[in-house]
Amino acid sequence: MRHTISILLENEPGALSRVAGLFSARGYNIESLTVAPTDDPSMSRMTLVTRGSDDIIEQITKQLNKLVDVITLLDLTEGTHIERELMLVKISVSTTNQREEIKRLVDIFRGRIIDVGDANYTIEMTGTGDKLDAFINAMEPSMRVEVVRSGVLGIARGASSLRA
Amino acid sequence: MNEANQAEMMTGADIFVNALIAEGVEHVFGFPGGAVLHIYDAIFKQDKFQHILVRHEQGAVHAADGYARSSGKPGVALLTSGPGATNGITGIATAYLDSTPLVVFTGQVPTSLIGNDAFQEVDSVGISRPCVKHNFLVKDVGELAITIKKAFYIATTGRPGPVLVDIPKDVTANRALFEYPKTIEMRSYKPVVVGESGQIRRAAEMILSAKRPVIYSGGGVVLSNGSQELIEFTRLLGYPITQTLMGLGAYPATDPQFIGMLGMHGTYEANMAMYECDTLIAIGARFDDRVTGELEKFCPDAKIVHLDIDPSSISKNVKVDIPLVGTVDRVLQDLIQVIKEMGRKPDSDALATWWGQIDTWRATDCLRYDRNNELIKPQFVVEKLHELTQGNAFVTSDVGQHQMFAAQFYKFNQPRHWINSGGLGTMGFGLPAAMGVQIAHPNDTVVCITGEGSIQMCIQELSTCKQYDLPIKIIMLNNRYLGMVRQWQEFFYDKRYSHTYIDALPDFMKLADSYGHVGMRIEKPSEVEGALKEALAIKESLVFMDFLIDQGENVYPMIAAGKGHNEMLLSPERELA
Numbered sequence: 001m002r003h004t005i006s007i008l009l010e011n012e013p014g015a016l017s018r019v020a021g022l023f024s025a026r027g028y029n030i031e032s033l034t035v036a037p038t039d040d041p042s043m044s045r046m047t048l049v050t051r052g053s054d055d056i057i058e059q060i061t062k063q064l065n066k067l068v069d070v071i072t073l074l075d076l077t078e079g080t081h082i083e084r085e086l087m088l089v090k091i092s093v094s095t096t097n098q099r100e101e102i103k104r105l106v107d108i109f110r111g112r113i114i115d116v117g118d119a120n121y122t123i124e125m126t127g128t129g130d131k132l133d134a135f136i137n138a139m140e141p142s143m144r145v146e147v148v149r150s151g152v153l154g155i156a157r158g159a160s161s162l163r164a
Numbered sequence: 165m166n167e168a169n170q171a172e173m174m175t176g177a178d179i180f181v182n183a184l185i186a187e188g189v190e191h192v193f194g195f196p197g198g199a200v201l202h203i204y205d206a207i208f209k210q211d212k213f214q215h216i217l218v219r220h221e222q223g224a225v226h227a228a229d230g231y232a233r234s235s236g237k238p239g240v241a242l243l244t245s246g247p248g249a250t251n252g253i254t255g256i257a258t259a260y261l262d263s264t265p266l267v268v269f270t271g272q273v274p275t276s277l278i279g280n281d282a283f284q285e286v287d288s289v290g291i292s293r294p295c296v297k298h299n300f301l302v303k304d305v306g307e308l309a310i311t312i313k314k315a316f317y318i319a320t321t322g323r324p325g326p327v328l329v330d331i332p333k334d335v336t337a338n339r340a341l342f343e344y345p346k347t348i349e350m351r352s353y354k355p356v357v358v359g360e361s362g363q364i365r366r367a368a369e370m371i372l373s374a375k376r377p378v379i380y381s382g383g384g385v386v387l388s389n390g391s392q393e394l395i396e397f398t399r400l401l402g403y404p405i406t407q408t409l410m411g412l413g414a415y416p417a418t419d420p421q422f423i424g425m426l427g428m429h430g431t432y433e434a435n436m437a438m439y440e441c442d443t444l445i446a447i448g449a450r451f452d453d454r455v456t457g458e459l460e461k462f463c464p465d466a467k468i469v470h471l472d473i474d475p476s477s478i479s480k481n482v483k484v485d486i487p488l489v490g491t492v493d494r495v496l497q498d499l500i501q502v503i504k505e506m507g508r509k510p511d512s513d514a515l516a517t518w519w520g521q522i523d524t525w526r527a528t529d530c531l532r533y534d535r536n537n538e539l540i541k542p543q544f545v546v547e548k549l550h551e552l553t554q555g556n557a558f559v560t561s562d563v564g565q566h567q568m569f570a571a572q573f574y575k576f577n578q579p580r581h582w583i584n585s586g587g588l589g590t591m592g593f594g595l596p597a598a599m600g601v602q603i604a605h606p607n608d609t610v611v612c613i614t615g616e617g618s619i620q621m622c623i624q625e626l627s628t629c630k631q632y633d634l635p636i637k638i639i640m641l642n643n644r645y646l647g648m649v650r651q652w653q654e655f656f657y658d659k660r661y662s663h664t665y666i667d668a669l670p671d672f673m674k675l676a677d678s679y680g681h682v683g684m685r686i687e688k689p690s691e692v693e694g695a696l697k698e699a700l701a702i703k704e705s706l707v708f709m710d711f712l713i714d715q716g717e718n719v720y721p722m723i724a725a726g727k728g729h730n731e732m733l734l735s736p737e738r739e740l741a
Contacts, residue, residue: 062476
């Protein structure tokens with residue numbers, strides 16, 4: 001089953017490679033991984049999406065907790081939570097028709113056109129992975145020039161929070 | 165040297181030396197080189213700790229490891245950059261798999277050259293990452309003291325393990341105020357000590373309700389100094405106890421409640437008891453594959469309580485019913501108290517029946533070997549050694565058949581006396597580890613039981629033994645084969661002995677002699693006892709004993725790969741009168 005795990009870890013050099021090394025050494029999957037410093041710059045927050053049986057996920061969370069740089073973590077999948085991903089897409093638009101069609105499509109998906117070139121648009125869109133997939137699939141494959149996705153960010157719903 | 169609380173400007177090298185002194189370090193095992201020259205200069209100018217110069221960095225780390233395992237204090241090794249660090253990796257991985265508290269310092273090229281493929285540069289932090297508990301690269305001399313403090317703290321608390329500190333050369337030359345913190349707090353590292361009281365109560369209920377219980381204890385008991393608690397707990401209940409290879413000595417092997425080691429070369433009674441038990445009490449053990457055999461067939465009827473310091477060891481290989489996270493000594497104290505307060509006794513009728521069953525398995529006499537052979541049997545050598553040392557020697561071993569014979573036939577009655585590479589299985593561990601043990605225990609008998617395959621992997625340390633007058637007794641069980649591999653080839657590869665016969669062995673007596681030690685060769689069973697007596701009486705010198713043993717001897721009993729505890733292969737000698 002797919003799990004989204006949020007991790008607070010020391011913002012130290014090498015902390016990311018400890019997490020990545022753990023996954024490769026023990027043969028666990030990483031579907032996506034995002035990391036950036038938090039409001040407290042001494043800490044980074046990582047959102048990691050992985051797949052595995054309940055036993056594997058239990059081991060993953062235990063092994064992550066064992067890393068000295070990991071302060072605390074939460075398996076968001078255990079409760080209700082929100083996931084978002086950011087995507088930037090460059091699309092080739094050569095005809096007026098295409099421009100109109102893409103504008104409509106972007107409106108429907110509540111994205112934004114953030115750059116306009118002679119023959120291309122760059123679109124920004126956030127949402128769940130499914131929604132971003134749906135947007136990509138809704139346009140002609142030949143129009144797609146470049147797709148950049150951030151990987152998943154997650155946060156628990158309601159009052160519960162992940163703090164050091 | 166100033167008091168640690170009076171801050172003073174000093175170089176990184178002096179900070180290093182003073183930090184080690186503040187940690188109470190008495191011995192450092194190392195080998196110098198370019199990147200650690202400043203540190204070695206600072207070591208030259210102090211007399212608070214002794215530096216032991218090894219002949220190869222692997223030896224330094226194994227020696228620090230043996231020192232730590234036998235003394236309970238952290239072992240310290242100092243290596244130079246590049247090849248110094250890479251040579252140390254096998255030692256570090258060995259310590260990691262057996263959870264030994266080590267602090268390994270490596271020199272590094274100056275910070276300005278890091279990443280430039282400089283002379284003797286290697287990414288020591290990157291290379292060691294998968295086999296350390298934690299590691300650090302110190303980029304600023306102002307961080308050196310606190311990093312060393314953290315390294316010792318992490319290495320020695322929680323589940324112990326090796327910590328590597330990589331120190332660039334310029335950091336050892338730069339100056340900073342030296343202040344050594346007395347205590348340390350880390351928000352990201354808070355080892356658990358005390359078990360959860362509700363779980364302890366549930367565990368006590370389950371333990372007292374057992375009809376066919378087995379206590380299965382491991383190296384965690386030794387590491388947490390929980391031997392006394394384990395003995396009290398086991399005797400309070402009257403339950404049979406088996407121990408892993410790493411746990412031997414925590415519970416006295418000559419005690420009738422001890423049913424022998426379990427696992428691949430464990431006793432028939434221990435493995436059968438595991439298979440038939442209804443309640444398994446695992447204490448400081450990690451359900452290693454050499455212990456469990458085929459997982460599908462592991463303790464099919466048992467409810468399992470598992471006490472371990474490391475949550476990730478719990479339900480990793482085998483699902484357990486009641487996890488207890490904490491240190492073995494502390495949780496056992498609490499468990500003993502809860503059991504006493506409950507006022508309940510174990511089911512004595514069920515227990516009597518269970519012991520009756522165990523005694524019938526014991527009657528198999530699974531460790532029997534041919535005592536009338538005209539060739540020296542390795543088991544006989546170990547048995548005699550045990551007798552002549554009254555079980556009080558510190559015994560290190562290498563890896564292979566001799567290791568198993570040592571574990572089976574030297575009846576360890578005290579913890580920290582049996583020092584072997586159980587997890588990584590590192591050939592070459594025995595001799596350097598024995599150096600560390602002898603340095604920690606200068607007045608005790610230290611024996612290295614080895615084979616002619618293993619000893620040659622770190623034989624250069626004979627020179628270190630001479631330099632520091634370490635009177636280790638090397639008992640080499642020489643069968644001219646890589647015996648354990650040969651045994652597997654005999655059983656599972658139709659006797660195709662692919663590259664296991666060792667041709668062109670050196671004359672070990674001459675070799676010992678050339679290093680300035682005493683060499684002995686023993687070729688007949690009748691000479692064994694006399695030779696051992698003679699060697700043990702030599703207190704001032706290393707004695708290298710080359711026992712020419714039966715080339716065809718195998719380690720029995722055995723659980724083959726893919727088999728369960730109830731499917732042991734027993735020795736043919738069992739049929740002998």
